[in-house]
Amino acid sequence: MIKYLKLDDQKCVGCMSCATACSLAYAKEDNPAKARIQVNGLGNGRFHLVACDQECRRCVAECPVQAITVNKQGVVMIDKKLCVGCLACVAVCPTEAMRFYPAESTPFKCVACGICVKACPKGALEIAEKEDSPASRFPFEAAAAARRDSTDQGERS
């Protein structure tokens, strides 16, 4: 199963409570540019929410140092100690859910923690689960993950 942040654009009113809660939690400041969720105004009171769907994993396959892996909940995690800050993951992300802040050394993304869910006054967000797609899309990743599991070296914080 994959744990992920389920987004409902129809319910979003653009209050930015989610971005505030997220950036305060992870960047210690209220700054939407540092939030792991993005609220994009479409005009006419409509909004489009962006956060990682945890499913496509192109960033996982692209990372040259395997700093990006999938944890046991199916969530895509970045190991900041391993990351070399190349931003290839940002470039390959099809939804621009992988983000970075200028001159900060590592990128960041939603890890489906649920802090924003509690902050949202309109119920536009929820932590949900979905079926995993076949791991065979990236056989080298699957093999590496199996090695990590067997040597118990995976899951660096």
Add this chain to the structure above:
Amino acid sequence: MSRAFEMKDFKLLSETRFDRKPVNRGYAMRTMHVDVGSRTMKEKPVSAEMKAKFVGGKGFGLRLLWDGTKPTTKWNDPENEIVIAMGPVCGNTNYPGSGKSLVVSLSPMTGVPIDSNVGGYFGPYLKFGGWDALEVQGKSDRETIVFIDNAEGFVRFYEAPAGLQEDTHLLADELTRAFAGGLASGGASPDPTELQAISVVSAGRGADHSPMGVLNFSLYDKRRDGIRVKQAGRGGIGTVLRDKKIRALVVRYKGVTQNANDAADPAAVQRLGLKMHREIVVNDDKQCKMRKQGTAHLMEVMNDYDLLPTKNHKYGQDPKGPELASWVWEKLFSQNLPDGCWFGCTLACAHAVDHFKLQTGPYKDQKVCVDGPEYETAAGVGSNLYVYDPNGILELNFYCDTYGIDTISFGTMTSFLMECWELGVLNADRTDGIDLSWGNWKGAAQILHDMADGKRFGVLAGQGVKRLAEYFAAEYGADAQLMRDIALHGKGLEQSEYVSKESLAQQGGYYLTNKGPQHDEAWLIFMDMVNNKIPSFEDKAEALHYFPMFRTWFGLQGLCKLPWNDIEPSDNGKWPESNKVPEHVHNYIDLYKAITGLDLDWDGLIRQSERVYNFQRIFNVRQGHGHRKDDYPPYRAMGPVLEDEYLAREERYDKQMKEKIGVDPAGKSTGEKLRITREFRLGQYDTLIDAVFKRRGWTSEGIPRPDHLKDIGMDLPELLEVVGRHI
């Protein structure tokens, strides 16, 4: 399977400790000098003048090599050096193609400085300990490993233990695993991050017996849990390494970060890099498909345009060409892997064929990872040998790499041998029984195995085409002129793998080079032959000034050339001088400024290169070369040598005779037409040399003029002294 080593298996001979030093604005402002004879290390400061005039990378390498050697120094003298230098932009993780090291040495093939641009982790890891370059000098009395631990701050000289492998695919793997974790763990750490922190420079047994030895620069690939290698291929630097009895150089460094270069403007470095990553992600599939095929994407294009070397560059095309097309390689290469040779290179052209089963040699029946082939290899040991079996190419590719042999020199040399076989100069008695018929890749493989063993025909063959042409004329009574015509080399270095016959500008691009005929200075064939954009001699001379200078700049910075024009902005075509890819040039200028904090514009970029380029030319002169007479191609690179070669393209050559030479070919014998064509083409090349030398600020003999040196700020006393003796 060989046994695993730990650090305690290596006998310590000496140790020097050093203070690690952070890089500041792309520079460490010091270099490391290692003498493997006395087993000592010393630090040298980088002067402000050195930084200003020589910039970094190849510039620093040549400066250090000049200072460390004498006009009389030969490649195998102890004072000859291997210098590995990085450049200020090297090691940034954002801009694709930023992990290159530039290696220079006095070449066993040419006697003049060779420079080779190579990926792998060694250079950046070396740099981030606080070193702009590494000089390796001296000769050891025993098999030596030099271990530079940039994580702990020491250099150690070890004796290679008994049983340690010699061929790179095993040796680099053994050393990476042995030294992973460093002294603290005693080595042999299984942690992938520790393994990734090691990079090895090595050659192989072939480099012990042939002047065309390469240096393999390793990187540990976490996904494959194995070693990949990239080559400093040209000119025999691997042979110099082995002559010094160095089994390997090992570096260790941990903790590469986004701003390890301490850039003046790290956000600008990110912005420029991300812009390129996105351009690559969007455009690569529509353009060169580097991410899927690497440089092998060129195969069918070259075959279509009669440029793919076939049978020792006799032809440029064959109906079998498509059997080696890009889509064939795409299927063989493992896909969806970030196969860059340094972190953050999303162009990711360093492809590999995994689990390839070998058919010959000491590793027969083993499954290995083959790094490549790149275009040069696929053409050099493929079509040029009339080998159209991808498995044969992969086998030759693998054994060249692991034995430490340059695939380009090996390909061009073997094609020469096969043509000599066809001409009857060689036979089974003279090759120790090796059948060198066109297409017999197993014969070529046997030459390689001979080179590694240091026995039989391969030892003679491995001397390279210049020496072979002389030898076959002297010993076997071969026609000396014919041997010179078909031995494709300049200055002793084998030509790389594009047919240059129909492009005068490319003949200059190959042979009016400092190190010998390598396409990294200028690739003008399409501009010249296909698109006719540089019709006059002055146009060609301008291109043969601009492009070599521009491309030299990559080597000053620690950059790769490929992300310059193997990927282009979508709107590149609408700009004037689109063949210069102006937007990317501006990226590079901005990148240099963002990292170093120094100012630069387009003219200044060319000026930086011009200084180093002229320095290298004068270095050649100092070593007794570097004159006009050293800059001529063998005729095979210029036109048809043989009658059947003419007849195969008779319509083209007859048309040129009528239109360009003004002679009616009607009624003339093929021999006569060959002679007329030849005279004309030789004359054209002479006129080209005049125009190019003039544009470069050189005398008609090819010596940089003192007033030109003054103009470019390179009127250093030691240079004026050398050129003064020749003017």
